[in-house]
Amino acid sequence: MSKSLHQDICDKTRFSKLYEKYAQSLSNILFYKYGELLNPSDKVQEAFIKLWENCAKIKPETAKSYLYTTANNMMLNEVKHQKVVLKYQEVKPKDYTNESPEFILRKKEFLKRFENVLSQLKEEERVAFLLNKVDGKTHKEVAEILGITKKVAEHRIYAALNKLKNELEELNRK
Amino acid sequence: MDKENLVKKWLNNDLSNAEAETFNAMEDAKLYEEIIEEAQRFNGNISAKVGSFDVLDDKLVAKKRTALYWVKVASSIAAILVVSFSLFTLINKDEISSFKTNLAQNETITLPDNSIVNLNELSELEYFSSNWGENRSLNLKGEAYFDVEKGKRFDVDTDFGKVSVLGTEFNVLSRDSIFKVSCYEGLVQVTYNNNDVKLPAGTEFILISGKGTKSSIAIAEPYWLKNMSVFENAPFKEVINELEKQYNIKVQQPTELNVNFTGAFEHNNLENALKSITKPLNLTYNIQNNNEVIIRNVQN
Numbered sequence: 001m002s003k004s005l006h007q008d009i010c011d012k013t014r015f016s017k018l019y020e021k022y023a024q025s026l027s028n029i030l031f032y033k034y035g036e037l038l039n040p041s042d043k044v045q046e047a048f049i050k051l052w053e054n055c056a057k058i059k060p061e062t063a064k065s066y067l068y069t070t071a072n073n074m075m076l077n078e079v080k081h082q083k084v085v086l087k088y089q090e091v092k093p094k095d096y097t098n099e100s101p102e103f104i105l106r107k108k109e110f111l112k113r114f115e116n117v118l119s120q121l122k123e124e125e126r127v128a129f130l131l132n133k134v135d136g137k138t139h140k141e142v143a144e145i146l147g148i149t150k151k152v153a154e155h156r157i158y159a160a161l162n163k164l165k166n167e168l169e170e171l172n173r174k
Numbered sequence: 175m176d177k178e179n180l181v182k183k184w185l186n187n188d189l190s191n192a193e194a195e196t197f198n199a200m201e202d203a204k205l206y207e208e209i210i211e212e213a214q215r216f217n218g219n220i221s222a223k224v225g226s227f228d229v230l231d232d233k234l235v236a237k238k239r240t241a242l243y244w245v246k247v248a249s250s251i252a253a254i255l256v257v258s259f260s261l262f263t264l265i266n267k268d269e270i271s272s273f274k275t276n277l278a279q280n281e282t283i284t285l286p287d288n289s290i291v292n293l294n295e296l297s298e299l300e301y302f303s304s305n306w307g308e309n310r311s312l313n314l315k316g317e318a319y320f321d322v323e324k325g326k327r328f329d330v331d332t333d334f335g336k337v338s339v340l341g342t343e344f345n346v347l348s349r350d351s352i353f354k355v356s357c358y359e360g361l362v363q364v365t366y367n368n369n370d371v372k373l374p375a376g377t378e379f380i381l382i383s384g385k386g387t388k389s390s391i392a393i394a395e396p397y398w399l400k401n402m403s404v405f406e407n408a409p410f411k412e413v414i415n416e417l418e419k420q421y422n423i424k425v426q427q428p429t430e431l432n433v434n435f436t437g438a439f440e441h442n443n444l445e446n447a448l449k450s451i452t453k454p455l456n457l458t459y460n461i462q463n464n465n466e467v468i469i470r471n472v473q474n
Contacts, residue, residue, distance in 0.1 A: 016227045023227075028218030040222040045230055052234050114212055132185070133210050134217045139186055158182050164209050165202055 009063055010055040018063055019048055025135065026071055029145065032130040033123055034075050047071035110168065117167040121160055128153050129160035181206065272300040275316070277422055278441075280398075285310075289328070292319040294398050295419065296349075317347040319399055322360075334381055335366030344373075352412070353381035356391050404438040413439075413451060414469075421447070423465045431455070 009015050023044050030040035047070040051063060058066050118126060128146060131137045132153075137145065143153040177200070183189050184197050184206070197203055275281050275293050283291040283299065286306040293299055297316025302309065310322075311329035321343045322328045330337040332348035342360025347353070355364050356378035364371045364379050364386075371379055371386060378391045389406075403416050413435045414425050420441050437454055439447035444467075448459045452469060460468040 012231075016231070019227045019230060023224040023230075024219060027222040027224045031218035031222035032216075036221045040218070041224045044224050045233070048230055049233060110208075111212060111215065114209070115216075118213075118216065130213065130216060130218075133213050154182060154186070157185055158178065161181065161185065161206065161209060165205055168205060168209065169202070 009051070009058060009060050014060070015052060015055065018051075018060075018067075022064055022067055023048065026067055028135055029068075029127065029131065030071055030075055032127045033072075035119065038075055038078050040071075040075070043071045043074045046074055113168055114164070117164055121163060125156045125160040125163070128156035129164075132157050270300060271303045272298065274298045278420060285312075287323045287325055289323045290321040292321075292399060294318060294347075314346055314348060316349055317345070317398070319343070319345045335364055338363045338365065342375075345378075350415075351383065355379045358391075398441075401441040402438045403441065405435050407434045407436050410435050410455070417447060417451065423467055426466060426468045427470070429471075431457075 009018060026047070027041045027044045030038075030043055034040065044067075047067050050070050051058065051067055121129070124146070128142050131142045131145060132139065139150050139153050139157070142157070143150045146153065148156075180189075180193060180197055180200075183193060189197060200206075273281055273283055273293055275295050275297050278295050280295065281293040283293060285291060285301070286303055287310065289310075291299060291312075294317035297314070297318060299312060299314055299316075299318060301312035308326075309329075310326055311331065313331045315333065318330075320328075320330065320339070322339055328339045330339075330346050332346065332353065334348055334353035337344070337346055337355050339357075339360060339362045342362055343358040344360075344362045345354075345356040345358070347355075353366070355362060355373060357373040357375055359375050361375070362373040364373060366381055366386065367384070369386065371388060373379055373388070376390055378389055380387050380389070403413075403420060405413055405416075410431045410433050414427070417423070417439065418425055420439075421444050423444070433455055435451065435455065437450060439450045441447070444461065448461070448467065448469075451457075452459050456472055457469055458472050460470075462468065
């Protein structure tokens with residue numbers, strides 16, 4: 001880890017840089033892990049507020065892990081045994097208006113199923129998979145974020161994909 | 175190449191052209207593609223979008239500001255308190271001064287004009303120091319000896335009457351039902367129940383149950399200044415009261431003695447004090463452990 005120029009992050013400019021750099025990806029991780037019911041973006045904000053309050057005590061190079069741990073702990077405090085709900089976006093990435101009603105129906109079914117399977121995946125697999133495939137993090141980055149080896153990250157991503165495929169396959173065969 | 179490896183490579187965007195062909199030829203290839211494509215719908219950037227930094231900034235600022243605000247409020251209150259307290263004490267210094275003595279405690283007070291007040295035990299003295307030069311007047315409960323500097327009228331207010339003087343030494347006792355003024359130097363005027371009594375040096379005035387008597391005094395200073403209690407034809411009960419107060423003891427008498435006592439007792443030695451009281455009246459005493467003294471007739 002590179003040595004930081006500054007002793008702390010109590011400077012607004014430096015702090016806003018941190019926010020821009022980490023806030024969204026942190027929010028995504030929380031979302032992939034715990035779903036949307038627990039308001040991951042709120043937790044991220046709270047974590048940043050806490051970081052700001054303690055800014056004098058935290059070195060810039062540890063800020064990222066501080067944020068992650070804080071936000072994650074906030075989540076865990078709330079999680080208990082809540083079911084993970086990931087919500088797919090109704091806003092379509094592609095325009096399907098020209099598709100047949102059958103296709104739209106199938107797509108709807110597919111997404112519903114997708115959502116279900118995704119929620120039922122092992123948390124570690126889901127997070128690795130989404131970080132890699134949705135957030136576009138490389139295997140190495142995913143491994144770093146989750147504190148695992150690259151090999152394990154790779155395997156988890158594959159496992160997630162495989163499960164998704166197996167579950168969604170049936171639907172295709174109909 | 176087995177399928178798992180191929181898919182893993184595909185996942186890592188690490189397929190060579192030949193491998194890509196193999197992958198695309200796979201039955202599941204399309205589904206894999208679809209899964210990845212549709213997975214984008216679960217992007218946290220949409221579902222878990224964080225606000226801009228400005229939004230957070232407002233919260234940070236608000237938080238710091240409220241903290242700062244309360245610090246400001248608290249410190250200004252504290253500042254006001256400190257200032258007003260010091261002002262109050264400063265001004266109050268020139269307002270009412272009061273002194274109070276406890277059991278067996280004497281206090282010497284120098285008044286603003288260098289007059290000296292010797293406050294006997296269990297007494298209270300109060301005076302206005304702000305306009306002392308204009309109005310030399312104080313309130314007294316208990317007993318005090320005054321050595322007054324020459325100057326304007328000097329008034330001592332008590333529950334029973336008022337003592338006015340012009341540069342003198344005198345003693346005022348105003349306790350329980352006794353009001354006694356002894357003048358040692360100069361001239362003292364005692365006002366009670368609309369009566370005026372002038373006391374020249376060496377005389378004293380006693381008011382007991384509304385009846386005032388004037389008599390001469392033998393000693394040059396009040397007895398308690400010398401750590402003595404002196405009595406002249408005083409009821410024995412009064413002597414016992416004084417003894418109890420000076421030594422903080424309880425005195426028991428089997429029978430109420432209706433005699434008068436002339437004499438003195440010292441304040442430093444209980445044995446001696448008891449002897450001085452009991453001997454002349456043909457009594458005997460017994461000191462108990464628990465601060466109790468029993469006095470009875472010798473004959474018994």
